[in-house]
Amino acid sequence: MRKLWPMALLLAACGTQDPTGAGSEPLRLTASSLPPAYLGEPYQAVFSAEGGLRPYAFSLEGKLPQGLTFQGGRLSGVPREKGSFSLVLTVEDAAKNSRAQKxxxxxxxxxxxxxxxxxxxxQVEGPFLLLARVEGREAVGFQLEVRLQDLSPDLYSLKVASPVHLLDYDPQSRLxxxxxxxxxxxxxxxxxRLLLTPEKPLTPRLSPQVVLYDKEGKPSGQAPSRGRPLADxxxxxxxxxxxxxELKGDLDxxxxxxxxxxRLLAQGYFPKVQAPPPGEGSGKGGAP
Incomplete structure (x- = not known):
């Protein structure tokens, strides 16, 4: 009988494993909140659970906004209505245990x-690059105005993401x-990106006025004064x-x-710059 002990011990060790997952941690949902959704933009939220006995089955109760559907633990689609929607997410495991989350x-x-x-x-003492990025949402264009106090721009260094742009710099007002x-x-x-050269050692600080146009062409604020609208x-x-x-934009x-x-559009596009407020435009007052 002693010769059988190793085999008996091996069988006992194998018997401690639970291939079904029974006896694991209690069933629970991992989602406690939902990411925000935006009107007309693709949305997706994937739900998951832990513990209990796999496989899991998910269900969702409550009114969904138009354009969103729920299937197999995934909420997705393109919402077509705004509002706040109260939902109840439920998960059930193979042992018929369930958990719900509002x-x-x-x-x-x-x-x-x-x-x-x-x-x-x-602080910088020599030339440096000013970089600009469009972030957050898609944009089709922008309008920028900024006064370059104690900074000289190298206009020939300008590198742009689009050939369709107009640039103006007034040395007197530094606009x-x-x-x-x-x-x-x-x-x-x-x-x-634009190369700027400080006229004295300073820590660069700028206060730009920016209007961005979203993918529908809607401006983010009041457009600055121009001879023609950005729509052109x-x-x-x-x-x-x-x-x-009859192409739009074929001006000639x-x-x-x-x-x-x-070049035709550029004629009279930027109006004459108004005199800067007292203390500005003289090359003084930059951040030390």
Missing amino acids: LTLTVSDPPPPRLTLVLPPA LRLDMAFPKPLKDQEVF LLGLAQNWGREGK GDGKVGEADL
């Missing part, structure tokens, strides 16, 4: 895109104006490089949209 889904208008300017965080339209919506992407620049971007009859009527039309 959730609230909020659907609102999407926030506007934003233009982020990237500057050196510390830089840049309007740009994209051939297709951009998001989370660098849109321009957007029309150029939409058909840039195309040829055909030659049957194609390109540099010649942009």
Whole structure:
């Protein structure tokens, strides 16, 4: 009988394993809240559970916004109505144990895109790059105005994400104006970089005025004063490089949209710069 002990011990050890998962941690849902949803934008939330006995079955009770569906533990779709929706998520395991969780889904208008300017965080004494990125939401264009106190721009160094742009700089007021339209919506992407040279050691700080245009062409605020609306620049971007009859943006009527039309649009586009407030535009007052 002693010769059988190792085999008996081996069988006993194998018997301690539970391939069904019974006796594991108590069943629980891992979701305690839902990410926000935005009107007209794709949405997805995938639910999961832990413990209990697999497999799990999920169910969702409550009114869903139009455009969203729930199937197999996944809530997805494109919401077509705004509001706050009260839901109850339930999970049931193979042993018929269940757990429920109250959730609230909020659907609102999407926030506007934003233009982020990237500057050196510390004091600089030599030339540096000003970088700008469109972030958060898709945008089709922007309008920027910023005064460059104690900073000299190298306008020839400008690198842009779109050929459809207009640039203006007034040395007396130090006001830089840049309007740009994209051939297709951009998001989370660098849109321009410009070399700036400080006139004295300083920590760069800028207070830009920016209006961004979302993928529908809606501005994020009051548009700055221009000789023509940005919609004209957007029309150029939409058909840039195309040829055909009656194209939007074909300002010279030659049957194609390109540099010649942009030059026509530039005429009188930026109005004369108003005199800066006292203490500005003299090269003084920059951040030390």
